[in-house]
Amino acid sequence: MNPHYETAKVAAEQWLNSYGIDNIEKVKKAQFPLLAAMGHCTADAKRLYVLANYYQWVFIYDDYFDNGKWSKSSEDARHAADLTINVLRDPETFTKTSFLPADMLRSFMLDIHETATERCQQRLVKHFQNFINAAVEQVINRSKDIDLSIDSYIKLRRQTGALSSVYDLVQYDLNLDVPDEVLHNPTMKKLALYINDICCWANDIYSFNIEQAWGETHNLVIISMGEGRSLQESIDFVGDRVKERFNAYVSEKEKIPSWGSKIDQDVATYLAAVEQWAIGFIHWSFATERYFGKSHEEVKKTRVVTLLPRKKA
Incomplete structure (x- = not known):
């Protein structure tokens, strides 16, 4: 646990309150x-505050596309995404819009510009855009009732999970600047992919109950x-794939070059x-009411x- 948690929590909640969000509770x-404190144990107080704001922003942005007015219309979703991408490209001159997450992202990006390396900023912009476009x-898939196969879903999930941005923020937390040629090494890319899958697939198990209800x-x-699998068979199927990815990660880690x-x-x-x-994320998933309510x-x-019972449309 990060020792600056309480300080960052108060500051992050003040930041959140300043935007008048409908679903703030x-x-x-x-x-x-x-989550920021469990996942970034060594970040200083300033960076932990920035990281906490990021995780709040990702949830709010994702919620707009899952349950908000942009969840049904691909045209509205594209418009909101374009506004958000404009913030990434030039937060300094971005003007306030009717899309609240874009305004919130501007605040986050200005903090990033102040405290992150140039290479970290460039990576974040690239990976944020991938996440935004995947949303x-x-x-589009929802509006057209497109049923994805497991393989096509996994490909998309690797972007909607926003883990690539987390990797950038881990370096930001540590004030590291690992060269691109190292991160693009085949072994390093596999390790990043395996952690991505582990976290996203575990999250799909945790969030299943809420999502099936909606x-x-x-x-x-x-x-x-x-x-064609039953519910329990499907839970076991996903759980087994998480274990496979964990074993693959451990094996691949032995191949890291010098x-x-x-x-x-x-x-x-x-x-x-x-x-x-990843460990902090797993523990956080059971430490709050996010996925399992008061029974967590x-x-x-x-x-x-x-x-949970299915919600009425």
């Missing part, structure tokens, strides 16, 4: 500053059920922090979940 119950693709289909458990002592140390520090983020501690102990 829902955001607060998820305790995203806690639009998800809306009739959402962007979930690996739900897609597995669509291929780039010299300085870079090797930075890579070791970076990967240890990415692993810590009981679910962690028993691994038994009571299905």
Whole structure:
């Protein structure tokens, strides 16, 4: 746990309150500053505050596309995405809009410009755009009732999970600047992919109950059920794939090449922090009401979940 958690939590909640968000209590119950503190244990107070704001922003942005007015119209979703991308490209001159998440992102990006390296900023812009465009693709699939196969879903999920941005923010947290040629090494790319899949697929298990209640289909458990497996078989199917990815990660990590002592140390520090983020994410998933409501501690102990009734359209 980051020792600056309480300070960052207060500041991040003040930042959140300043925007007058409709579903603010829902955001607060998820305790995203806690996710930042569990995932970024070594960040200083300023950076932890910025990171907490990022996780709050991602949830709010994603919620607009899952349940908000942009969740049904691909045209509206594309317009909102374009506004958001404009913020990424030039937050300094971006003017206030009717799309609240774009305004919130401007505040975050200005903080990033103040505290992050140039290369970190460039990577964040690239990976944010991938996440934003993937959210639009998800809306298009929903509006056209497109049923994804497991393979096509996994490809899209690797973008909607926003883990590539998390990797950038891990380096930001540590004030590291691992060279692109290192991150683009085939082994390093596989390691990033495996952690991405582990976190996203585990998240699909945790979020399944809420998403099935809302009739959402962007979930690996739900897609597995669509291929003929029962609910429990699908949970086991996804769980087994998470275990496979974990084993693949451990095996692939043995193949990391050397780039010299300085870079090797930075890579070791970076990967240890990415692993810590994944562990923190898992613990956070059971520490708040985000996925299991007030039963989150009981679910962690028993691994038994009571299905929610389907919401009326």
